[in-house]
Amino acid sequence: MNKIAVKVDDLTVAYNYKPVLWDIDLEIPEGVLMAIVGPNGAGKSTLIKSILGILKPIAGSVSIYGKSYKKQRSLVAYVPQKGSVDWDFPTTALDVVMMGTYGSLGWIKRPGIKEKKSALEALEKVGMLPFKNRQISQLSGGQQQRIFLARALVQNASIYFMDEPFQGVDATTEIAIINILKELRKANKTVIVVHHDLQTVPEYFDWVTFLNVKKIATGPVKDIFNDDNLTKTYGINYKVSIQE
Amino acid sequence: MSNAQIEIQLIACIVAIACAIPGTFLVLRKMAMISDAISHSILPGIVVGFFITQDLNSPLLILLAAFTGIITVVLVEYIQKTGLVKEDTAIGLVFPTLFSIGVILIAKNANDVHLDVDAVLLGELAFAPFDRLRISGVDVGPKSLWIIGSILLITLGLLIAFFKELKISTFDKGLAASLGFSPIIIHYGLMTVSSITTVGAFDAVGAILVVALMIAPAASAYLLTTDLKLMIIYSICFGVFSAISGYWLAHGLDASIAGSITTMLGILFLVIYLFAPNKGIIAILYREKQQRTEVSLLTFLLHLKNHKEIEERHVNHLNEHINWQKVRSKTVLDLALKNNMISIDKNIVSLTAKGDEFTSQAIDYIITNEDTQIEDMKDDFFLFRG
Ligand SMILES: Nc1ncnc2c1ncn2[C@@H]1O[C@H](COP(=O)(O)OP(=O)(O)OP(=O)(O)O)[C@@H](O)[C@H]1O
Numbered sequence A: 001m002n003k004i005a006v007k008v009d010d011l012t013v014a015y016n017y018k019p020v021l022w023d024i025d026l027e028i029p030e031g032v033l034m035a036i037v038g039p040n041g042a043g044k045s046t047l048i049k050s051i052l053g054i055l056k057p058i059a060g061s062v063s064i065y066g067k068s069y070k071k072q073r074s075l076v077a078y079v080p081q082k083g084s085v086d087w088d089f090p091t092t093a094l095d096v097v098m099m100g101t102y103g104s105l106g107w108i109k110r111p112g113i114k115e116k117k118s119a120l121e122a123l124e125k126v127g128m129l130p131f132k133n134r135q136i137s138q139l140s141g142g143q144q145q146r147i148f149l150a151r152a153l154v155q156n157a158s159i160y161f162m163d164e165p166f167q168g169v170d171a172t173t174e175i176a177i178i179n180i181l182k183e184l185r186k187a188n189k190t191v192i193v194v195h196h197d198l199q200t201v202p203e204y205f206d207w208v209t210f211l212n213v214k215k216i217a218t219g220p221v222k223d224i225f226n227d228d229n230l231t232k233t234y235g236i237n238y239k240v241s242i243q244e
Numbered sequence B: 001m002s003n004a005q006i007e008i009q010l011i012a013c014i015v016a017i018a019c020a021i022p023g024t025f026l027v028l029r030k031m032a033m034i035s036d037a038i039s040h041s042i043l044p045g046i047v048v049g050f051f052i053t054q055d056l057n058s059p060l061l062i063l064l065a066a067f068t069g070i071i072t073v074v075l076v077e078y079i080q081k082t083g084l085v086k087e088d089t090a091i092g093l094v095f096p097t098l099f100s101i102g103v104i105l106i107a108k109n110a111n112d113v114h115l116d117v118d119a120v121l122l123g124e125l126a127f128a129p130f131d132r133l134r135i136s137g138v139d140v141g142p143k144s145l146w147i148i149g150s151i152l153l154i155t156l157g158l159l160i161a162f163f164k165e166l167k168i169s170t171f172d173k174g175l176a177a178s179l180g181f182s183p184i185i186i187h188y189g190l191m192t193v194s195s196i197t198t199v200g201a202f203d204a205v206g207a208i209l210v211v212a213l214m215i216a217p218a219a220s221a222y223l224l225t226t227d228l229k230l231m232i233i234y235s236i237c238f239g240v241f242s243a244i245s246g247y248w249l250a251h252g253l254d255a256s257i258a259g260s261i262t263t264m265l266g267i268l269f270l271v272i273y274l275f276a277p278n279k280g281i282i283a284i285l286y287r288e289k290q291q292r293t294e295v296s297l298l299t300f301l302l303h304l305k306n307h308k309e310i311e312e313r314h315v316n317h318l319n320e321h322i323n324w325q326k327v328r329s330k331t332v333l334d335l336a337l338k339n340n341m342i343s344i345d346k347n348i349v350s351l352t353a354k355g356d357e358f359t360s361q362a363i364d365y366i367i368t369n370e371d372t373q374i375e376d377m378k379d380d381f382f383l384f385r386g
């Protein structure tokens, strides 16, 4: 078995004392491309935010390669849900991507030529170089998503958490994004993606976690992506034809 | 200009700059109302501070009052967190309470306290030069100039040191937290600076003008630029411009200086709101009109592309056929001619090669929504911009 990249033990998280995640145990092996699936409000975003120390759990612990998140920050990159930021903010595409380098800079130090160069490379990779000076509100939804992806790429991390990177993107962008994610996996990075389109799970991912307040199941797609788990997660009788 | 006049303008300008910097971030964080709340709820802090120090310009009083500002923010957030009321309601509950505590404190002790609510809310810039700072007997200038000047220096230092942190935590709190830049520390840092600035400035310009100087220049700058650094610089310029022009307006009208500066801020915002090149009302109306014309142009070009028959392409026929009024047809024809998209020969309209290609590209874009291929068309046509 591979090394464990992310380990979550007995995690319980609440907003205003109302738990939205109950007693989650989760082990994510290194080098997988994993989907987190579950209905709206299942706590998928909350799970990612708690792993990244953005939310404080009321119980449980999280470790990244055996150490606390605080010590391993530089190993982790994060793509938030697109709606979580104000796209009218006065800034350009390039500037947003540069923000990915802030973590390695630490407090006070400013980004310089080196940071700009890696931001430009990341923009190139997601095909957004021509838009580098565009104000971010003047980008289409799919382009904004690519910018977010580029920002995660400049972090040059080992583990990537992405909250619905396919939200509101067209087929071309979806393929472009998934190809980049597959490339990351090839480089033995671990990629964890909140995903809504159940049809594409077997095609895109090799590992899956079913979540609905509690963890329903986690494991290789070929073993556990079945109607039984889908029904347990979504509460209705689910029939997904899994393409071979 | 007399010395006092120069000093008043100098104080007003420095207050304007000191307010514009935190104001920019308050506006971007959609927290304009918080600055209003702070400006009122510092009153009890000022009163208590004044009982202790007997000096409106004492640094201890400023810190005490600024602390009341922070308490306001904490209370608002606490009430909001209960989930029972929304943020604006929480603000509306907290600051009148604190403010009225201040009013009662003043009323109860009115006999021996030289302090009134009007002075706190409106200030009196005209009197600022009379309260001098003396160091071992030497007059070094008005006290309020020194106080607000020191606050400005601290604010500038913090801005330069933590610009990157302020930017990332304002734009994307989640990312900032995951990278280890505590958004909470930045948030309370900003609230502290806003509170201290408000307190430091109220004696000279009053709490109301402080709110105006924080919000109006930043809101105006927001309409003009898409670059955070420029937004801060524009805010500062607008603040300074309103301070000086407001002073002379007051001079001419023999009116309150703070009131005149606020008026200038309002006028400035109105002008920019109307005339800003991209986000201004007039620009938006113009763009909408232009987009309508361009949709017509495209419809017209498509008609030409689909109809090779001569009778379908006669100038007069077009009026009836596409069902437009004369003026509209003429605008569209002119626009097409100007861009070399059509040629007219004996009243028969034909597509040029350029027009033909443009039509295909535009239709293709509308169908596929693929942006890249029409990038260069964006400059000439509003239709393809956002
Ligand atoms: N800031 C908050 N305050 C209070 N409750 C919240 C907050 N954020 C989320 N919740 C609640 O927590 C639950 C889980 O939310 P979360 O955003 O993690 O769901 P999700 O699985 O990501 O859903 P979606 O698919 O819609 O993104 C929901 O019931 C939501 O209403």
Ligand SMILES: [Mg+2]
Residues within 6 Å of the ligand: A044, A045, A046, A081, A163
């Ligand atoms: Mg979510």
